[in-house]
Amino acid sequence: MRRTRREFLTSSLALTSAPSILKGQTRSDELRVAFIGVGNRGSFLLRQMLKVPGVRVVAVCDLDEERARKAAQLVADSGGSARVWTDYRRMLDEQKEIDAVVQAVYDWAHKDVNLTVLEMGKHLYAEKPLALTIEDCRMTVRAARQAKGIMQVGFQLRYDPNRNASMKFIHSGGIGRVLLCHGMRHGGDLPRDIPWYFDREKSGDILIDQGIHILDLFTWAIGKHPVRAMGSGGTNLFVNEPPGRTVMDNYSLILEYPDGQRVNFSHHYFDPPRFTGIKERVFGSEGAIDLAEAVWQPRTERQAQKLDVPNAGQDATYMALAAFVDCVRNQAKPLTDVEAAFIATAQAIMGTRAIYERRIVSWDEVVKEA
Ligand SMILES: NC(=O)c1ccc[n+]([C@@H]2O[C@H](COP(=O)([O-])OP(=O)(O)OC[C@H]3O[C@@H](n4cnc5c(N)ncnc54)[C@H](O)[C@@H]3O)[C@@H](O)[C@H]2O)c1
Numbered sequence: 001m002r003r004t005r006r007e008f009l010t011s012s013l014a015l016t017s018a019p020s021i022l023k024g025q026t027r028s029d030e031l032r033v034a035f036i037g038v039g040n041r042g043s044f045l046l047r048q049m050l051k052v053p054g055v056r057v058v059a060v061c062d063l064d065e066e067r068a069r070k071a072a073q074l075v076a077d078s079g080g081s082a083r084v085w086t087d088y089r090r091m092l093d094e095q096k097e098i099d100a101v102v103q104a105v106y107d108w109a110h111k112d113v114n115l116t117v118l119e120m121g122k123h124l125y126a127e128k129p130l131a132l133t134i135e136d137c138r139m140t141v142r143a144a145r146q147a148k149g150i151m152q153v154g155f156q157l158r159y160d161p162n163r164n165a166s167m168k169f170i171h172s173g174g175i176g177r178v179l180l181c182h183g184m185r186h187g188g189d190l191p192r193d194i195p196w197y198f199d200r201e202k203s204g205d206i207l208i209d210q211g212i213h214i215l216d217l218f219t220w221a222i223g224k225h226p227v228r229a230m231g232s233g234g235t236n237l238f239v240n241e242p243p244g245r246t247v248m249d250n251y252s253l254i255l256e257y258p259d260g261q262r263v264n265f266s267h268h269y270f271d272p273p274r275f276t277g278i279k280e281r282v283f284g285s286e287g288a289i290d291l292a293e294a295v296w297q298p299r300t301e302r303q304a305q306k307l308d309v310p311n312a313g314q315d316a317t318y319m320a321l322a323a324f325v326d327c328v329r330n331q332a333k334p335l336t337d338v339e340a341a342f343i344a345t346a347q348a349i350m351g352t353r354a355i356y357e358r359r360i361v362s363w364d365e366v367v368k369e370a
Helices: 007-012 040-049 065-077 088-094 107-119 134-146 161-171 205-223 318-329 338-357 362-367
Strands: 031-036 055-061 084-085 099-102 123-126 152-153 178-186 227-236 250-256 264-267 277-284 289-292 295-298
Touching: 031 040, 031 088, 031 318, 040 055, 040 099, 055 065, 055 088, 065 084, 084 088, 084 227, 084 277, 084 295, 099 107, 099 318, 107 123, 107 134, 123 318, 134 338, 152 318, 152 338, 161 205, 161 277, 161 289, 161 318, 178 205, 205 250, 205 264, 205 277, 205 338, 250 338, 277 338, 338 362
Parallel strands: 031 055, 031 099, 055 084, 099 123, 123 152, 178 264
Antiparallel strands: 178 277, 227 250, 250 264, 277 289, 289 295
């Protein structure tokens, strides 16, 4: 059934919470999972997935055979056994007993891998961003809507216990009317051992690749996608460092929302110790909340309050993977489904364009183009 644009946007911002952790699966109903891309992120996802009850990792694939072998060793160390592949298409064709795939390949390769996995009828946990262009995002949305399997995208911060509890508080009206979100992500530079991070053609640049996580949280808090973006950014310290660098090392971004709310976000890669940190603050008519800390400060009181946090201390990625497995079993819609990922990625594309082109860029302009 074809859905209207309004239904599409409303459903993708639905106020769902993270499912509970799975317990007591038997071997016969284990979910058989394959990994594609087991570098920095993929190997972390694998370590977390090996802790999720009811899952058997049966295959690992990486273009780099050495990495795939290391990943298979992680599976063996946990008592399992995974076949090693370097060609994901062959893996999906030849190893039939795969129910679900976790994808953590380069950003520019997301679309091709995602479309293949979805067309093969597998459930898919795919790393962010959805893709690097609106056209590729749209193709992925279409493929996911038609697919037999479910698709969840790697915005794991939504499953982080503190942020999830904060968001429930906001959505239940706890902070009153949402007025404004203020965020910062200030730290040192990107890891130099992952060269593609520094190439904007391959990563989409640091807003689409990294800032996207915090912007996704703010749009989730506000409950509507932004309507325009303005910003400024560039490379002020790490000029041509590492050689050939085309990504920024800082930017500031403002997003405006239909009911007058705004997001004010800054992202730096050259902050010295004691100036670094992440802040994700949502201001409402009754006070403000720090999402990452789950601390609520009413406007008229001096004392801040720590919220009750279910699953406190659990890792966000573990929670996201456990939720994915839960959704597969219950045929439920993931909290970070393809529609939510479309909005998160489109707003990051809009923001990046506003910075590059030094002008106000509207949502309609960006989203209509494909
Ligand atoms: N959600 C998060 O917090 C988070 C954090 C870091 C990275 N990521 C995302 O994870 C993805 C991977 O990033 P990374 O840091 O692990 O990079 P990486 O370069 O360390 O790893 C990517 C791996 O994918 C493999 N690969 C690429 N194309 C492949 C293909 N066609 N078939 C098989 N293997 C292939 C590469 O050989 C490499 O080992 C990116 O999309 C990135 O944006 C997400």
